[in-house]
Amino acid sequence: MENKQYPFYIDPKLCKKCGLCIAFCPTKVYITGEDDLPKIEHPEKCISCKMCFYRCPDFAIRLKPEVA
Amino acid sequence: MQGIPDSYSDYIAWEQLPHLWCAGCGHGIILKGIILALGELDIPPHKALLATGIGCSGRAGDYIACHRFQGTHGRTLAFATGIAAAQPDLTIIAFMGDGDAGAIGGNHLIHAARRNINITAVISNNFNYGMTGGQFSPLTPENSITSTSRSGKSESIMDICSIAAEAGANYVAKTTVYHVRELHKFLKEAISTKGFSLVEVISPCPTYYGRYNKIGNSPEMLNWLKETALPLEKFQSLSHEEKQKFFWRGKLVQRSREDFLNKYKKQQSAMK
Numbered sequence: 098m099e100n101k102q103y104p105f106y107i108d109p110k111l112c113k114k115c116g117l118c119i120a121f122c123p124t125k126v127y128i129t130g131e132d133d134l135p136k137i138e139h140p141e142k143c144i145s146c147k148m149c150f151y152r153c154p155d156f157a158i159r160l161k162p163e164v165a
Numbered sequence: 166m167q168g169i170p171d172s173y174s175d176y177i178a179w180e181q182l183p184h185l186w187c188a189g190c191g192h193g194i195i196l197k198g199i200i201l202a203l204g205e206l207d208i209p210p211h212k213a214l215l216a217t218g219i220g221c222s223g224r225a226g227d228y229i230a231c232h233r234f235q236g237t238h239g240r241t242l243a244f245a246t247g248i249a250a251a252q253p254d255l256t257i258i259a260f261m262g263d264g265d266a267g268a269i270g271g272n273h274l275i276h277a278a279r280r281n282i283n284i285t286a287v288i289s290n291n292f293n294y295g296m297t298g299g300q301f302s303p304l305t306p307e308n309s310i311t312s313t314s315r316s317g318k319s320e321s322i323m324d325i326c327s328i329a330a331e332a333g334a335n336y337v338a339k340t341t342v343y344h345v346r347e348l349h350k351f352l353k354e355a356i357s358t359k360g361f362s363l364v365e366v367i368s369p370c371p372t373y374y375g376r377y378n379k380i381g382n383s384p385e386m387l388n389w390l391k392e393t394a395l396p397l398e399k400f401q402s403l404s405h406e407e408k409q410k411f412f413w414r415g416k417l418v419q420r421s422r423e424d425f426l427n428k429y430k431k432q433q434s435a436m437k
Contacts, residue, residue, distance in 0.1 A: 111182050115189030115371075120384035147169065151201075151345040152387075154193030156182055156228075 105150055109134055111157035118149035118158060170204030176213075178230045185224055187295075189383020191342040191368025195289050196225050198345065198366075199258055202352040203231070213256045216245040218265035221295040225260050239270030242277040245284050253283070253426050256356060263290040263304035267325050271303070274325070274363075278332035281360040282425045287352070288325065288363065291370035299373025307409060310377040329363045330418040336362035337417040341390040342369065344414060351416065360424035367394065367412060 107118075118135050119127040126143050130136025150158045177200065186192050203213050210231040217223045219238035226233030232255070236244040245259045266274055266288045277284060293311050294300045301311040303323040310317060330337045336358040338351040348366060355362035369375060369386035380389050390412075397415030400408065 113183070113188035115383045117189065117384055117387065121387065148345065150169070151197065151349070152194055152342070153197075154186065154190055154383075155184070155188075156177060156179075156193065156197065 105158045107135055107137070108157045108159055111155050113155050113157075115154065117152045117154070121152055122149055170201065172204045172209070173200060176200040176203060176210050176230055178228050181227050184228050186221060187370075187372045189369060189371045189386070190221065190295075191291065191366070191370075191383075192222050192225060192289050194342045194345065195287060195348070195366050195368060196228065196260070198348050198352050199260070199287060200229065201349055202356055203256070205349075205353060206356055208256045208356070212254070213258065214245075214248060214252075216241050216248065216257060216259045218261050218270065219296075220262040220264055221291075222260055222262040222265065222289045223296075239265050239268065240273065241265060242270060242273040242284065242286060246277060246280070246282050249282050249284055250426065257284045258356070259284055259286045261286065261288050262294075262302075263288060263292065263325075264294045264302040267303040267323050271323075271325075271328075274329060275332045278329045278334040278361045278363070280425045281333055281335060281422055283359055284361055285352075285355045285358075286329075286361070286363045287355075288365040289368045290325075290365055291368045292374045293370055295370050295373055299370070299377060305374075309374070312373070312377070326363065326365050326417050329361075333361070333422060334363050334418060335360035335422055335424070336364075336419050338363075338415065339365040339367075339412075339417065340414045341367040341387075341394045341412070343387045343390040344394065347414065354416075354419070358419070358421075359427075360422060367414075 114133045124142040126139050127135045128138040214232040215226050216234045217226045218241040241259045241261050249257050290304050292305045298312050300313040301318050306322050308317040326337050326339050336355050340347045351364045355364045371383045375386045394412045394414045397413045400413035
């Protein structure tokens with residue numbers, strides 16, 4: 098079922114700051130935040146294409162924060 | 166690829182993360198693609214096996230919660246063939262690097278394709294041996310700078326997809342990690358195909374290949390792949406000189422030649 102559960106939670110312990118999610122988000126939801134970590138700046142712009150999730154090589158963009 | 170399968174988390178060994186791959190390495194994107202394909206095809210972790218070789222890609226098995234097997238360098242397919250013969254109900258995915266599949270394991274690949282054994286080979290082609298310092302492999306493009314070709318690689322590139330197709334593989338496709346949706350589609354089709362299937366995925370190695378060849382970091386390498394990977398039909402219409410500057414992506418072969426075990430069992434029962 099498609100519900101508005103995006104953008105996802107970014108696990109700072111897993112993220113290696115490669116910048117792929119920031120570079121390839123078609124609506125620029127992410128910005129470079131504190132300590133070079135991606136920050137979800139404009140969640141309202143998210144179109145749920147999930148490209149950030151698919152292209153995250155570090156498994157850092159997670160479905161739900163409770164899966165920690 | 167509409168949603169994300171609910172079982173996604175079950176395939177990942179979360180306690181092993183973060184993985185050892187460099188920032189922006191494409192291996193994680195391909196591994197995630199395999200996991201999503203298995204989830205979408207409803208193949209539970211206990212019914213799947215990931216066989217890996219040596220090198221950066223060889224560590225992929227550490228991060229998944231399905232069965233895994235790590236063999237010696239290049240012998241992934243030889244071990245996977247044995248596993249497929251002993252456990253025909255398992256979905257076997259051989260995850261290899263370009264050195265694994267093209268160089269030391271090239272012969273195994275030809276014969277696995279010829280034998281048409283029920284294995285899905287996924288080649289993560291990052292154009293060099295990342296773990297040992299960026300030496301060139303047979304799949305490195307001509308003229309590339311690597312740590313063993315400082316003035317440019319003199320040898321020509323090896324087309325592993327055409328070799329597998331000629332040898333008799335049932336499914337052969339090639340794409341890049343930039344084209345993730347295509348990657349997921351090809352992985353799903355390859356896993357569902359009975360017999361030997363191969364998906365080559367061009368993946369960035371920003372630490373060595375991207376740096377030596379002045380392509381840049383991971384986002385810049387993905388942009389480079391976006392520009393240089395052309396659909397197969399378009400690539401085939403280019404002249405020989407132009408072909409050297411581009412890669413192709415697309416589906417090369419899809420057929421339904423009888424797989425090895427099926428034929429073997431039929432012949433065995435005919436003897437009785």
